[in-house]
Amino acid sequence: MPQRTLSKRRAVEDSLEESRPDDKLxxxxxxxxxxxxxxxxxxxxxxxxxxxxxxxxxxxxxxxxxxxxxxxxxxxxxxxxxxxxxxxxxxxxxxxxxxxxxxxxxxxxxxxxxxxxxxxxxxxxxxxxxxxxxxxxxxxxxxxxxxxxxxxxxxxxxxxxxxxxxxxxxxxxxxxxxxxSTQFEFAPRRILVPVDFSQCSLAGVKYAALFARSFDAKLHLFHALFPPNPVVIDRLSANLSGELDETRRMNAQLEMEALMQLGFLRGVQCETEIRTGYAIQEICAEIERADIDLVITSTHGQTGMKHALLGSVAEHVVRYAECPVLVVP
CATH class of the missing domain: 3.40.50.620 (HUPs)
Incomplete structure (x- = not known):
């Protein structure tokens, strides 16, 4: 595993509270x-x-x-x-x-x-x-x-x-x-969690892990690779473009593997998916592909203009997802 990914993982572990497998929300x-x-x-x-x-x-x-x-x-x-x-x-x-x-x-x-x-x-x-x-x-x-x-x-x-x-x-x-409510049941079995490996999104993953434990649900950790710029592709050989895409995917896979090792995910059923495309489109498509019951996503800002904008991905997930969405500030 590259040193950068290991260092990032340790920094995240230090910045987030320690979590035990028996922790509850x-x-x-x-x-x-x-x-x-x-x-x-x-x-x-x-x-x-x-x-x-x-x-x-x-x-x-x-x-x-x-x-x-x-x-x-x-x-x-x-x-x-x-x-x-x-x-x-x-x-x-x-x-x-x-x-x-x-x-x-x-x-x-x-x-x-x-x-x-x-x-x-x-x-x-x-x-x-x-x-x-x-x-x-x-x-x-x-x-x-x-x-x-x-x-x-x-x-x-x-x-x-x-x-x-x-x-x-x-x-x-x-x-x-x-x-x-006498006829209604809410028992999510598959929870999609969009991740971009930032500290903010990992805090959302931790909340999702605790929520999943409470319902014995499985987490579907999802990352969307932004598609390459078509103008850049036109100027590069097909081989070089393919190599760049493969490198980005390998790096994302390493990040996902590092994420899976974090303590708050121990004891939680998890699966991962990495796709190439625009984040909101891929997230909404994944909801249908993976039969998702709930999306848990974090915002990117805490106060001021960033919080008002909510983060374009989180904002659009709330608007367009075909299932309930839980937004973690």
């Missing part, structure tokens, strides 16, 4: 922004399942943006009743349903006034939330491109990881419309 508080739309109520299904898995407290928040007066108490009651109906807790029966009922507590249904994304992010800080679960608005066309300004801004400015819910409709899968 600590999600204690889940926040679900709700606007009572069908999409947000479907996202609540994911929030409930995740809260159940991690035995976390679930908080719902509705943000009133219009200037006219309204009753916060009445809206809080409506929010609570709507969530109860969605979770099917009025149906008498199983112990599991009783457990879901206990997750939706009246005192955890909050109503705020102001700009939705700002209030949601501020409230997440106040709660010290470990995860925000929200829905996208659009599924196709321009609505899909815009994602919904509130959802996109929450992803950009949230103080904690954000789970963006999206339902994959395929054989044996139910559409997001009209399904309650």
């Amino acid at each position: 600590n999600i204690r508080i889940v926040l679900a922004p709700i606007d009572l739309s069908a999409a947000s109520m479907h996202a609540l299904n994911y929030a409930i399942r995740i809260a159940e898995r991690f035995q976390a407290d679930l908080h719902l928040v509705y943000v009133h943006e219009n200037g006219h007066e309204f009753s916060a108490d009445a809206m809080s009651q409506l929010l609570h009743e709507s969530a109860e109906m969605r979770t099917g807790v009025h149906i008498q029966g199983s112990e599991a349903q009783a457990g879901r009922a206990s997750l939706i507590r009246a005192e955890n249904c909050h109503v705020l006034s102001g700009r939705a994304y700002q209030k949601a992010c501020d409230f997440a800080r106040e709660l010290a939330a470990d995860l925000i679960v929200l829905a996208t608005r659009g599924q196709t066309g321009m609505a899909r491109v815009l994602l919904g300004s509130t959802a996109e801004r929450i992803v950009q400015f949230a103080p904690c990881p954000v789970f963006v819910a999206r339902q994959r409709n395929g054989p044996g899968q139910t559409s997001s419309a009209g399904i309650s």
Whole structure:
């Protein structure tokens, strides 16, 4: 293994916290922004399942943006009743349903006034939330491109990881419309993690490893090699171009092998894939090729303009992936 790769690996190991194979992800508080739309109520299904898995407290928040007066108490009651109906807790029966009922507590249904994304992010800080679960608005066309300004801004400015819910409709899968949490299951088996071997993306891999342990899921570590510039190819012989591409692929493979040796991946099922192409196109194609249930990706910035831009790859994955996406800041 080249000395540069070994040195980089040691630097990453020193910069990330030590992780043992029995380490677990600590999600204690889940926040679900709700606007009572069908999409947000479907996202609540994911929030409930995740809260159940991690035995976390679930908080719902509705943000009133219009200037006219309204009753916060009445809206809080409506929010609570709507969530109860969605979770099917009025149906008498199983112990599991009783457990879901206990997750939706009246005192955890909050109503705020102001700009939705700002209030949601501020409230997440106040709660010290470990995860925000929200829905996208659009599924196709321009609505899909815009994602919904509130959802996109929450992803950009949230103080904690954000789970963006999206339902994959395929054989044996139910559409997001009209399904309650008593019928809904979230048990990801294959999690795609885009990596570019930067320290930021490796922090995302660590979070993904801990998340995968909680669901006994397999990680699909994916790297896309940027395609060679066609102008450069035209000026080089075919042999030289092929040699350059092979060298880049070998270096990426060495980086991937070094990544696989990091301590936080011990005990986690992993597979790797390296493809040549534009990152967002290859990631979205890989979701279908590898039957991916969830994408976990990190942003490239923490504050200021970098965080606002989110990182072009992460931003486009959130917009175009045909499965839920968990963004790690």
